[in-house]
Amino acid sequence: MIEKPHRTIIEPFKIKMVEPLPSCTHNEREKILKEAGYNLFMVAAKHVTFDFLTDSGTSAMSSAQWGAMMIADESYAGSTSFERFQKTVCDLTGYAHVLPTHQGRAAERLLFGVILKPGMKVPSNNHFDTTRANIEQSGAEAIDLVIDEAKDSTSMHPFKGNIDIAKLDSFCAKYQDIIPCGMLTITNNTGGGQPVSLENIRSAAKVYKKYDIPFILDVCRFAENSYLIKMREEGQEDRSVKDIAKETFSLADGCMMSGKKDGLSNIGGFIALKSDKWVSALRSSLILTEGFPTYGGLAARDLEALAVGLKEVLDESYLSYRIATSNYMATRLNKYDIPTMQPAGGHAVYIDAKAFLSHIPQHQFPGQSLVCEMFLAEGIRACEIGSVMFGKTENETFKPAAMELVRLAFPRRVYTQSHFDYVLEGMAEIAKKKKDLRGMRLAWEPPFLRHFTARFEPM
Numbered sequence: 410m411i412e413k414p415h416r417t418i419i420e421p422f423k424i425k426m427v428e429p430l431p432s433c434t435h436n437e438r439e440k441i442l443k444e445a446g447y448n449l450f451m452v453a454a455k456h457v458t459f460d461f462l463t464d465s466g467t468s469a470m471s472s473a474q475w476g477a478m479m480i481a482d483e484s485y486a487g488s489t490s491f492e493r494f495q496k497t498v499c500d501l502t503g504y505a506h507v508l509p510t511h512q513g514r515a516a517e518r519l520l521f522g523v524i525l526k527p528g529m530k531v532p533s534n535n536h537f538d539t540t541r542a543n544i545e546q547s548g549a550e551a552i553d554l555v556i557d558e559a560k561d562s563t564s565m566h567p568f569k570g571n572i573d574i575a576k577l578d579s580f581c582a583k584y585q586d587i588i589p590c591g592m593l594t595i596t597n598n599t600g601g602g603q604p605v606s607l608e609n610i611r612s613a614a615k616v617y618k619k620y621d622i623p624f625i626l627d628v629c630r631f632a633e634n635s636y637l638i639k640m641r642e643e644g645q646e647d648r649s650v651k652d653i654a655k656e657t658f659s660l661a662d663g664c665m666m667s668g669k670k671d672g673l674s675n676i677g678g679f680i681a682l683k684s685d686k687w688v689s690a691l692r693s694s695l696i697l698t699e700g701f702p703t704y705g706g707l708a709a710r711d712l713e714a715l716a717v718g719l720k721e722v723l724d725e726s727y728l729s730y731r732i733a734t735s736n737y738m739a740t741r742l743n744k745y746d747i748p749t750m751q752p753a754g755g756h757a758v759y760i761d762a763k764a765f766l767s768h769i770p771q772h773q774f775p776g777q778s779l780v781c782e783m784f785l786a787e788g789i790r791a792c793e794i795g796s797v798m799f800g801k802t803e804n805e806t807f808k809p810a811a812m813e814l815v816r817l818a819f820p821r822r823v824y825t826q827s828h829f830d831y832v833l834e835g836m837a838e839i840a841k842k843k844k845d846l847r848g849m850r851l852a853w854e855p856p857f858l859r860h861f862t863a864r865f866e867p868m
């Protein structure tokens with residue numbers, strides 16, 4: 410643990426392998442951005458100096474993970490690596506069944522493909538974008554029931570990922586027969602990387618049980634959520650993070666995970682379930698598209714990296730350093746009058762672009778304007794989570810997203826404290842000239858998940 414929080418944040422690891430940090434000139438970036446249609450997803454990584462686009466699949470692996478990869482058993486069926494992976498997941502979650510997948514969305518597509526029919530509904534605090542897309546792809550509806558405080562970016566509520574239990578109860582009462590599963594996303598990525606309290610997970614579990622609805626957790630960031638429970642929830646401070654994580658899993662009937670987050674691996678995911686009810690249908694579907702159930706679209710070495718990562722991520726000195734970084738970034742940005750979602754989330758800092766660039770109306774995408782400027786001026790890549798991602802135009806009427814956020818997601822164990830300080834200096838410069846930033850116009854959009862490939866033009 411980092412026991413002296415007033416001292417410099419230190420990385421609780423030594424560096425054994427390095428890679429060069431890319432850098433481009435302002436002029437080069439101007440050209441690159443234009444060619445990319447002002448969409449940072451279309452910019453080549455070799456042109457990005459600080460890549461905060463996502464914390465997904467971007468972790469630096471440990472020597473223990475690389476070591477485990479070397480002893481992987483690449484057998485098609487019954488690999489020893491699968492046995493190790495399965496034991497790790499089953500020990501951690503307490504669930505009996507585990508199906509590996511190549512990443513989180515494959516788990517979503519499999520599960521929803523098996524249990525959803527058109528017209529059905531799936532409640533959660535907030536569904537992540539791929540989760541929502543996979544539910545909608547099955548003709549069902551993804552319902553967000555997060556607490557009202559989550560929509561207020563200044564609220565200091567310690568668990569803004571919580572689901573509204575009263576709303577959940579009446580929703581389940583009304584639609585019980587067409588809810589094949591109920592969910593909770595921990596931490597709540599879409600709502601700002603905010604944690605869900607243990608008390609809220611317990612209450613949601615009770616509601617789902619009352620209406621006989623299977624409870625499935627989206628556990629991409631279960632370790633960060635458990636650490637934030639330890640830090641913020643009364644009565645949890647003396648428990649180990651692992652113990653809190655285990656209780657979290659025990660309250661649900663199963664989970665889906667992208668190992669690219671708290672699995673500390675570059676690829677991989679899984680579905681784990683208490684009961685065998687859906688398992689054989691899932692297995693058949695898995696074989697059809699992902700691969701045999703003992704590798705599920707992964708190389709055995711990926712299963713090894715994931716198995717080691719799932720244990721390492723519960724190291725409390727790692728988690729304390731991890732959460733200290735996002736706190737530090739949020740606090741410093743606020744000092745430069747850059748408002749961020751409060752309190753800081755686990756894996757990321759979310760800038761409130763609507764408040765920061767109040768001169769740019771929502772239909773001109775203030776978040777997109779800010780991510781473009783951050784790249785142009787400083788070589789930083791961030792992700793818009795606002796009206797580009799969630800806004801819609803229906804019958805020629807623009808429907809904005811609830812918030813216009815810009816997410817700086819921090820890859821795990823990748824950047825050092827001096828990198829973060831350098832980024833903050835750049836953000837301070839942007840804050841000084843923010844009035845010069847202009848809005849954006851959509852030039853082209855695909856039919857769904859438009860933020861990945863849409864093209865823009867500056868106004």
Ligand SMILES: *Cc1c(COP(=O)(O)O)cnc(C)c1O
Pocket residue numbers: 465512513514515537539540594598627629666667668669670678
């Ligand atoms: C990343 C993520 C997913 C999807 O996982 P992928 O590995 O990117 O397919 C699902 N839910 C949440 C909360 C996520 O953060």
